[in-house]
Amino acid sequence: MRNAVISQSLVTQSTTPATSPLPYDARLVDIRSVNSKIALDIRYATTSNFLKGKVYPVARCVLRGAAARRLSQVQDDLAKSGLGLKVYDCYRPLSVQKQMWQIKPDPRYVANPAKGSRHNRGAAVDITLVDRNGKELEMPTGFDDFTEKAHRTYKGASTQAKKNSKLLEDAMKKYGFIPLATEWWHFDAPGWDKFSILDVGFGEIHS
Secondary structure (H helix, E strand, O other): OOOOOOOHHHHHOOOOOOOOOOOHHHOEEEHHHHOOOOEEOOHHHOOOOOOOOOOOOOOOOEEEHHHHHHHHHHHHHHHOOOEEEEEEEOOOOHHHHHHHHHHOOOOOOOOOOOOOOOHHHOOEEEEEEEEOOOOEOOOOOOOOOOOHHHOOOOOOOOHHHHHHHHHHHHHHHHOOOEEOOOOOOEEEOOOHHHOOOOOOOHHHOOO
16 A cells, blocks of 8 residues: 555546536535635645655645535525634546555555546545644544544543544534545545546536
8 A cells, every 4th residue: 555656647636617608506616715714734745644655736625616605505504603714635536446456455544446536526525624723633443543532422432532523523513514424534525426536626616
């Protein structure tokens, strides 16, 4: 896993036009154009991930317009209590999903590319909470910890970590996001199944 060879060319391939005339809710949009207060830590644009390689050419959070609008509402709500969101991953090209499945073919944590991931639809987000200074709140595990410690039913985390995880879950559910049972950081946007699977390169997404 540590020595995996990552192909940069895969993330620039496109099978669906990024500029097709879609309504806003179905269009891929950059979250920073919707709410600049949401912090980014796009791990797959770095080597700090389970692939041990950079698979995104740029650090962007791109989502369907409907999901981006809801996420912005979560951010605005949390800001009232001095908290905010930090995003680890949003839209993910299908070609990257295939690389992930080769390394971690475990459907509890990585969706089989034969069916596609909610991330491949631009309708899922991996996320955590930060305080007013941008410091991450304590959570049960780090991002992409593929063990039972990351499950929402895990009882062994610290009291504070469990409290923070529940706070994030409640904030996301308030605006319709659906939590994944095996990853405290993963949430699906409502209506995710209405969107098609994409393999559009980040450079082709202009909004």
